[in-house]
Amino acid sequence: MICETSLDTLDLSSSINSGININFSYENCSLYRLDGKSIVWDLCLKFGITEGTVQLFTFRITLTLKSLKSHVIIWPHDDYYQEVRREFEEKCKFPNVIGVLDGSHINLFETSSKPNKNVYFTRKYRYTIHLQTVVDYKGLFIFYDIVYSASAHDAKVF
Numbered sequence: 454m455i456c457e458t459s460l461d462t463l464d465l466s467s468s469i470n471s472g473i474n475i476n477f478s479y480e481n482c483s484l485y486r487l488d489g490k491s492i493v494w495d496l497c498l499k500f501g502i503t504e505g506t507v508q509l510f511t512f513r514i515t516l517t518l519k520s521l522k523s524h525v526i527i528w529p530h531d532d533y534y535q536e537v538r539r540e541f542e543e544k545c546k547f548p549n550v551i552g553v554l555d556g557s558h559i560n561l562f563e564t565s566s567k568p569n570k571n572v573y574f575t576r577k578y579r580y581t582i583h584l585q586t587v588v589d590y591k592g593l594f595i596f597y598d599i600v601y602s603a604s605a606h607d608a609k610v611f
Contacts, residue, residue, distance in 0.1 A: 555586055585599075
């Protein structure tokens with residue numbers, strides 16, 4: 454679904470070498486970048502593209518993911534609400550539950566350029582933001598919130 458959507462909205466007329474395999478590189482390059490384990494220069498070498506193209510691919514995939522949010526991340530209601538409650542009770546022995554809450558730090562690609570960048574700096578010497586999520590019985594996101602900086606205490610986030 455992501456690949457189909459992103460390729461439908463991709464304008465191939467600019468910044469891409471004509472020899473590049475778009476079906477492979479566009480999505481894969483962006484997903485490698487978003488997993489946080491690959492630096493831009495590694496991706497340039499791996500896919501034979503420029504730094505700007507990596508940034509462009511990542512930006513376009515991010516916009517595509519954002520546009521899919523309302524179709525993918527849905528709070529349970531009606532029949533799905535009853536299904537989620539039933540499954541939590543049957544599988545986990547928790548009655549009247551529709552989601553499980555968790556939080557995590559999400560690493561930022563670069564150091565923050567904001568004037569108060571110290572609020573994004575963690576005790577582990579990384580720039581991050583807080584992600585708070587709720588998942589259903591299948592582990593699918595039904596809610597998320599990215600409001601707080603890394604320096605916010607867990608009690609404040611929750």
